[in-house]
Amino acid sequence: MNRQIVLTSRPDGVPCQENFRVVETPLDEPGDGQVLIRHTFLGLAPSARLRMSEESSYAQPLALGDVVYGQAVGEVVKSHAPSLREGDTVMSVRGGWQQYSVAAASDLVKVDPEVAPPSVWLGALGTSGMTAYVGLLDLGKPREGETVVVSAASGGVGAMVGQIARLKGCRVVGIAGGEAKAHHVVETLGFDAGIDYRNPDFAFRLKAACPDGVHVYFENVGGSVRDAVWPLMNQGGRIVVCGLIAEYNEGRQAGPGWFGILAKRLTVRGFIMGDHLNRRDDFLRDMGAWYRAGDIHAQEDVSEGLDSVVPAFIRMLTGGNFGKTVVKL
Ligand SMILES: NC(=O)c1ccc[n+]([C@@H]2O[C@H](COP(=O)([O-])OP(=O)(O)OC[C@H]3O[C@@H](n4cnc5c(N)ncnc54)[C@H](OP(=O)(O)O)[C@@H]3O)[C@@H](O)[C@H]2O)c1
Numbered sequence: 001m002n003r004q005i006v007l008t009s010r011p012d013g014v015p016c017q018e019n020f021r022v023v024e025t026p027l028d029e030p031g032d033g034q035v036l037i038r039h040t041f042l043g044l045a046p047s048a049r050l051r052m053s054e055e056s057s058y059a060q061p062l063a064l065g066d067v068v069y070g071q072a073v074g075e076v077v078k079s080h081a082p083s084l085r086e087g088d089t090v091m092s093v094r095g096g097w098q099q100y101s102v103a104a105a106s107d108l109v110k111v112d113p114e115v116a117p118p119s120v121w122l123g124a125l126g127t128s129g130m131t132a133y134v135g136l137l138d139l140g141k142p143r144e145g146e147t148v149v150v151s152a153a154s155g156g157v158g159a160m161v162g163q164i165a166r167l168k169g170c171r172v173v174g175i176a177g178g179e180a181k182a183h184h185v186v187e188t189l190g191f192d193a194g195i196d197y198r199n200p201d202f203a204f205r206l207k208a209a210c211p212d213g214v215h216v217y218f219e220n221v222g223g224s225v226r227d228a229v230w231p232l233m234n235q236g237g238r239i240v241v242c243g244l245i246a247e248y249n250e251g252r253q254a255g256p257g258w259f260g261i262l263a264k265r266l267t268v269r270g271f272i273m274g275d276h277l278n279r280r281d282d283f284l285r286d287m288g289a290w291y292r293a294g295d296i297h298a299q300e301d302v303s304e305g306l307d308s309v310v311p312a313f314i315r316m317l318t319g320g321n322f323g324k325t326v327v328k329l
Contacts, residue, residue: 002027003306004067004098011052014249014317019052020068020310028102029078035108036078037090037101043071043122044313044325045156049248058272068097071127073111073118081105089113091121093274097309099329109280116291116298123156123324124298125287131242131273132160133283136218137168138276139269140240144169146215149206149232151225153194154181154299155316156324157242161218162191163296170216173209175225177319184322188297203228213237222246223253230256233264241270249317299323 001024008021030036050059051069062069072095076088083105084090090108095101111121123129135157142148148165152158153174162172162185173193174185182194193209195202206228213234219226223246233239247253261268290296301321303312309327316325 001025002098002100004096005306005309006065006067007052007062008064010054010064011049011249015049015052015310015314017310022306027100030080030102033081033106034102034104035076035081035084035090037072037074037092037095037103037108038077039072039074039095039099039101039329041073041119041122042095042097042309042327042329043073043119043126043128044309044316044327045070045127046243046245046248046317048313049317069094070097071095071122072101073121073126074101079105084108084110089118089121091126093127097306099306115288119300119302119324119326119328120291120298122326123300124160124291124296125284127273128156128324129160129287129296130276130280130283131157132164132218133287134273134276134279135240135242135271136161136164136216138279139271140216140218140238142168142170142216145171147171147173147210147212148216148218149173149175149210149214149229150218150220151175151197151229152220152243152245153185153191154189154322155220158218158220159185159189159299159323160296163189164290165216166190167290167295171210171212173206173214175206175221175229181322184299188299197225197228207232216240218242220245222255227256230260233260233266235264237264237266239266239268241268245317301325303327305329 051062148170150161153176165172172191174191182196185191185194214232217239219241220243222244
């Protein structure tokens with residue numbers, strides 16, 4: 001049998017356990033070109049919250065009764081596809097919050113557990129890492145010596161953004177919730193500064209940490225954090241809009257006026273990682289090399305068991321996670 005987590009009602013604000021139910025269903029049979037995967041780790045992502053709302057965004061809304069959308073790494077336990085064998089480890093972007101899934105081999109990424117443990121293929125070497133790589137390098141275009149600021153800096157994407165920027169010779173300033181996270185991004189991830197946005201002196205401290213202004217802002221959050229970075233942007237600065245998690249539970253918020261974009265000749269660029277899959281080979285080459293060399297620290301927040309998925313998801317949306325949120329099944 002397959003245990004699955006389905007959406008039973010739409011959250012109003014922060015999701016709660018009552019929005020979900022665990023159901024048991026018979027295992028699906030893989031068809032031609034498909035495989036059956038036993039999930040060993042699920043990767044939780046804030047965009048799943050967007051899919052729980054009725055209003056459409058870049059992420060297609062779930063219908064009530066749907067298995068919650070999410071990434072998984074697992075082992076092929078039955079294969080009807082020539083390119084994959086039983087025992088292979090694969091990453092599925094659409095594995096979902098369940099113990100097993102069936103997918104076409106062409107939709108899966110075969111991963112090498114010798115290079116990195118399976119869970120890392122959901123974080124540093126998975127979607128989080130690739131989001132950071134494409135967003136920062138292709139769109140933020142940081143140059144050596146420039147100042148890069150990243151929000152949600154200790155999280156799955158933010159930690160990778162800051163570490164890649166450091167490897168590119170930038171001054172890196174991370175914004176995170178709480179002194180422990182602000183300390184972590186400096187001591188463990190090697191950023192130049194970590195600033196706690198909950199501190200009453202946040203805006204003042206952020207300015208002091210950016211004596212040359214901000215050349216690239218990697219936006220994961222929105223809201224008051226964005227408002228504090230905005231006046232520090234330099235002429236010709238680049239803002240990469242990756243996520244706006246402050247709005248996922250609370251709804252849309254007004255932002256700064258466009259005059260700053262005009263006056264400072266800013267480039268503000270939204271992006272979705274899935275539009276940049278042509279960069280996967282470059283990403284795996286570079287990130288794989290950095291990871292093997294020990295230049296990238298892959299901090300994970302690990303929970304165990306399908307029943308811990310919803311609590312871990314709520315913790316992530318409210319800042320309780322430390323690193324990429326994964327659940328070991
Ligand atoms: N564009 C894309 O293709 C793409 C792909 C992947 C992810 N994303 C986006 O990237 C961002 C980070 O995702 P992730 O998977 O790496 O999650 P994450 O950063 O590991 O976890 C979410 C973090 O958001 C912060 N947060 C939550 N509510 C906040 C608020 N109201 N104000 C400020 N910070 C808040 C919390 O950190 P603190 O404790 O520091 O507050 C929390 O730890 C999200 O916005 C996500 O939607 C976009």
